[in-house]
Amino acid sequence: MKADLRQLAEKLVSEAYSKGLTVSFAESCTGGMIASSVTDVPGASAVFLGSAVTYSNEAKIKILGVGPDIIAEHGAVSAECAEKMAEGARRIFGSDVALSVTGIAGPDGGSEEKPVGTVWFGISAKDATVTFKRKFSGERADIRSSAVKEALTSILERMQ
Numbered sequence: 443m444k445a446d447l448r449q450l451a452e453k454l455v456s457e458a459y460s461k462g463l464t465v466s467f468a469e470s471c472t473g474g475m476i477a478s479s480v481t482d483v484p485g486a487s488a489v490f491l492g493s494a495v496t497y498s499n500e501a502k503i504k505i506l507g508v509g510p511d512i513i514a515e516h517g518a519v520s521a522e523c524a525e526k527m528a529e530g531a532r533r534i535f536g537s538d539v540a541l542s543v544t545g546i547a548g549p550d551g552g553s554e555e556k557p558v559g560t561v562w563f564g565i566s567a568k569d570a571t572v573t574f575k576r577k578f579s580g581e582r583a584d585i586r587s588s589a590v591k592e593a594l595t596s597i598l599e600r601m602q
Contacts, residue, residue: 447587450594451479451486457601458489458539465597466535467493468506468527468542470518471561475590476543491535496527502544506530519544519556521564521573528564529571540566541597547585561589565600572600 458465467476477493480486494505499518502508508526516522527542545561552558559578564571574596578588 447479447590447594448482450591450598451483454480454594454598454601455483455486455489457598459485461601463538463601464489464491464536466491466531466537466540467593468531468540468564469493469495470497470502470527470542470544471547472543472586472589472593473497475586476541476593479590479594491537494531494534502527506534517556519546519560519562521562521575524562524564524573525566525571526564528566528573532566538567539597539601540564541593542566543589543593545585545589547582547589549582559585561585561592563589563593563596565597567600 469476474495480490496502496505499513503510506527507530512522524542524544528540532540542564546552546558548558562575564573576592578585
């Protein structure tokens, strides 16, 4: 999986550079792993502006501007929260494209409605913000790695 992530991160940096785009992230359950994979790539500073690791609800609210009402009504693991996280990252970093990830990596914290492995993503660009949900399986580390791979793949698809 590590080699896959490296290739995806290299492709993201290359693609963003060739298109003259900048990127940023807002991470919760991945805890900075997406940013780490991108900053492993030489030359990433030409396109990567930053990432906010907003693990707590308070951080999502204070740093990214997610409304407390969104957290109260929909929860941190929701389309609504992922949308506002991505928009917040794009705003605070001034990037062309921003990706957010928020989910339940386990082993605790899941529910019937949102089981462990539920992860919401948001991608915000000038024209629109889109959100989507994935369900990953495995141990905590597997879920987090799968979320990083999905994040890199998805932002690449969005840029093309």
